[in-house]
Amino acid sequence: MAATEDHSTTEAQSPAYYVTTPIYYVNDRPHLGHAYTTVAGDVLTRWHRQRGEKVWYLTGTDEHGQKIMRTAEANGVTPQEWCDKLVEEAWKPLWQHLDIANDDFIRTTQKRHTDRVQEFVQDLHDKGEIYKGGYEGPYCVGCEEYKLPGELLPGATEDEKLCPVHKRPVEWLEEENYFFRLSAYGTRLLEHYAANPDFIQPASARNEVLRFVEQDLKDLSISRSTFNWGVPLPWDEKHVLYVWVDALQNYITAAGYGSDPERFAELWPASVHLVGKDILRFHAVIWPAMLMAAGLPLPKRVVANGWLMVGGEKMSKSNLTGIAPTDLTSHFGVDAYRYYFLRAIPFGTDGSFSWEDFTARYTSELANDFGNLASRVAAMVGKYYEGSLPAATAAGDAEQAVVDGLKKAVEEADRKIGEELDFAGGIAAVFEFIKLVNGYLSEQEPWKVAKDTSPEGQARLATILYTSAEALRASAVLLNPLMPATAEKLWVSLGAEESLGALAAQTIATVADWGRLPAGATVTKGDILFPRLEEKPSA
Ligand code: MSP
Secondary structure (H helix, E strand, O other), X not given: OOOOOOHHHOOOOOOOEEEEOOOEEOOOXXXXXXXXXXXXXXXXXXXXXXXXXXXXXXXXXXXXXXXXXXXXXXXXXXXHHHHHHHHHHHHHHHXXXXXXXXXEEEEOOOHHHHHHHHHHHHHHHHOOOEEEEEXXXXXXXXXXXXXXXXXXXXXXXXXXXXXXXXXXXXXXXXXXXXXXXXXXXXXXXXXXXXXXXXXXXXXXXXXXXXXXXXXXXXXXXXXXXXXXXXXXXXXXXXXEEOHHHHHHOHHHHOOOOOOOHHHHHHHOXXXXXXXXXXXXXXXXXXXXHHHHHHOOOOOOOEEEEOOEEEOOEEOOOOOOOOOOHHHHHHHHOHHHHHHHHHXXXXXXXXXXXXXXXXXXXXXXXHHHHHHHHHHHHHHHHHHHHOOEOOOOOOOOHHHHHHHXXXXXXXXXXXXXXXHOOOHHHXXXXXXXXXXXXXXXXXXXXXXXXXXXXXXHHHHHXXXXXXXXXXXXXXXXXXXXXXXXXXXXXXXXXXXXXXXHOOHHHOOHHHHOOOOOOOOOOEOOOOOOOOOOOOOOOOO
């Protein structure tokens, strides 16, 4: 019988877990605040990969607008030259240094972006969503945003007013612009927030947006004609598109909108837009309204993180408080850096960085609780069994408590990191487990049991060491998304690579299956996971 193809059952591409970071302005080099969101997204996406899901992680750079143009001018180069230099010399190398496993890097000056952006706004124009009008008001170039007079702070003189975010004078702009009919979307947005309570997180962010949209929304000025560093409007090339309207579209242009329908179907709508709380309205109000106008589905969640603060202010280059991540990684190492900010600051709230706090957590949590546990277990398997992991033949209640502790840690970490984006809570759950294993070892005292040469004594020693090594096997899997280089070292030192395969191929679903690490695995001491810190470098 001739084979016939049945197209009616062809399944649509299954959706991928698609996570985005804000695309960063390249007027300057990255600081801790930028790296904070990018590391969070990396941990989130690595966690979902470890669940065995199809994942896509996007980051990139926002390269148009007046802020970039002025910076380039001040440095005597063209805006494009400036962007190329900063992207290649500062931004991409930092993400590589911090072990960020992004799948794509979008730049808003790329043709794959600008072409699609023009099509998108042309479509809105054709649909009558855009009209020509005039606007005047206070503008902050730092935010690239018109401000409302009521939110400004007093300046040095009576006429001067300051941006509440940048604390710099705003400029008065008067222009003939094109406008997007944002005001028409208030009701639909409120309906969407009500029907999708998880759309904006955390609750404080959601409330802020609700309060904002419940007031009357104003139409949005979406073009500028006093400078030309931007995407020209296809129907009126004297205007360039407002940088935010251009930038927001990166999430769809990078996902194949208008160029690769299959990929777009797989990636869109995005699972999570990670944003800083200062850019929440763009993502939770303007962007959804633009998508509604274009007839595209909305992202599933917009999750706002708090700010890293210095001296009670948002850390920033313009305040001269922007600390370069490499100033910290050169001292603490990359993995400790990835660990610290997500562990120390509940995601969604502001937090301060302190050298003392970082040092304290490094020493007690990473070096003592975790690093020492790994090296003690490896050393004892070396000493008593020549590095060949013994089998557990005499497990009892104490071992069952470790098995149960692992189950609980996996359940909590998976929910908190994978679903709730409560990184601090999820990491704490894993470290509770590590503490439990430390407690188990102290109570069982294998170094004393080793002196008991009876068969029972020897069976207990083997059981204690197997249990500890197996607990470390699970810890390596659970910590892989957060500290991939360290987890890999541990994985190799447990001899897990040869018996269980690559660490990245281990799944969260099987991590709590007790007994995966086989007896006979070759355990070696390996490098110290968290070496003693050098003296703090003088400022
Ligand atoms: N280019 C826009 C985003 C466009 S997304 C379509 C932009 N860029 S930015 O470089 O100024 O900021 C990018 C992100 O970095 C924002 O989410 C902002 O909140 C974050 N941070 C900048 N300083 C920060 C801290 N001090 N702390 C935490 N995050 C902060 O806005």
